[in-house]
Amino acid sequence: MSAAPLNVLIVDDSAAIRSAFASIVREDPGLSLMGAAADPYEAAKMMRDTLPDVMLLDLELPKMDGLTFLRKIMSQRPLPVVVCSSHTESGSQAMIKALESGAAEVLAKPRFDSPEARREAAIRLGDALRAAVAARKGRKMRPDALSPGEKFTADVILPYREPVAVPQTAPLIAIGASTGGTEALREVLTALPADAPGIVIVQHMPEAFTGAFARRLDGLCQITVKEAETGDTVAPGLALIAPGNRHMVLRRVGRGYQVSLLDGPYVTRHRPSVDVLFRSTAQQAGANALGIILTGMGSDGAAGMLEMYQNGARTIAQDEATCVVYGMPREAVEMGGAERELPLHAIPNQITSFTGATRPKHRDGAA
Incomplete structure (x- = not known):
């Protein structure tokens, strides 16, 4: 993996989720926060001059749903995307469609109600963002360069x-x-x-x-x-x-x-x-x-x-x-x-x- 941290763009309509995700990204030495947007239009403005290395994308967004935004990204300016969705039947179906539309990884909206839950969220988020970049053709990185955290056998x-x-x-x-x-x-x-x-x-x-x-x-x-x-x-x-x-x-x-x-x-x-x-x-x-x-x-x-x-x-x-x-x-x-x-x-x-x-x-x- 390159020595430079991966620039991450967060797109989520919840201010609390954006804040929690941003905190995890900032605490991970392999990641860097490019920005956090509340909707696809705000995200598009942030990407006019520079693309992020990887995007963390919610599917339930105002102004334009996340799945439509994902498809536009993949057709116009393809980049590694990790989709985050809710624990619902409709969310599950949307997750399958997101993978078929080019998302590299899918996460469930994590819990942050305990220190253990937050540690697990940080591990899954950091690893998923790295994996999405590793999956992009032509981008070389060590597949074992994972986010900080305990590793049980x-x-x-x-x-x-x-x-x-x-x-x-x-x-x-x-x-x-x-x-x-x-x-x-x-x-x-x-x-x-x-x-x-x-x-x-x-x-x-x-x-x-x-x-x-x-x-x-x-x-x-x-x-x-x-x-x-x-x-x-x-x-x-x-x-x-x-x-x-x-x-x-x-x-x-x-x-x-x-x-x-x-x-x-x-x-x-x-x-x-x-x-x-x-x-x-x-x-x-x-x-x-x-x-x-x-x-x-x-x-x-x-x-x-x-x-x-x-x-x-x-x-x-x-x-x-x-x-x-x-x-x-x-x-x-x-x-x-x-x-x-x-x-x-x-x-x-x-x-x-x-x-x-x-x-x-x-x-x-x-x-």
Whole structure:
């Protein structure tokens, strides 16, 4: 990442929210406040001479709604945009449309009612703004250059366990994704047949929005896609997406699996965390699992993928050429947990052909 802080323009009609966001930006050494506007017209005036590095945009705005403003930006003066929306059904649908219209990241309006809530808001805001810039083509920055804040491991949710042999069960696919992952998952899941192996997914996305995302995918896919609930059974032809703000873990039940949702602190700066899902998959499924890590900023999932590999699972990282942000996959490769790197279009075939067979002793590196 460049030594210069990223210039941030905040667009929100609430004076209180503008003030809270501005305070977070000012306190982050990697960010700089360019300005704060109450509506799109005021924002447009601020951008006449100089564009911000990244914009934080509300969707519910006076004079012009945020979605319309976003589309105008992307058609006239494209720049990295992080959208902030409310916890409502209409807000969830607007979030999906915002991603389809070019927003790099989507956040839920955060709470500021406790020191812990504010710390989490600062982490998510800072990381999302950085990820949006990293996702812009031609803009180089270190994907691991994250905002200040604590970074807990999966230990706070699920204790580490030495690798042990796991009895043969049904094959299972575990997928983790972040920035750019909504479209990557769409490409992968829509290419799968109705009888594909059962799938569990963590996509970094705000609370209440994962349901709308799952319903959108369900309408596009041959498989069934739903937001996960505690007790859901992993089954062929079904993909379960962890709900925003809840960790998801896998439980072995006989020759099959169920999922459970857990509260707890951020792990690797996220809730849900890919590391938590992958650790539980390593422990519960072993060689019966295929782990896949897709585009995203940061390192969530890299340590968990290594544990999956050490427990006998097959593992794949999306390659750099097809990633929106080559952060999480790169960390998985560098840590030694990813057997292979594959372009996104090659991943569905790996899912459909996976049977949970014993992994070869040597990494094959084949495409």
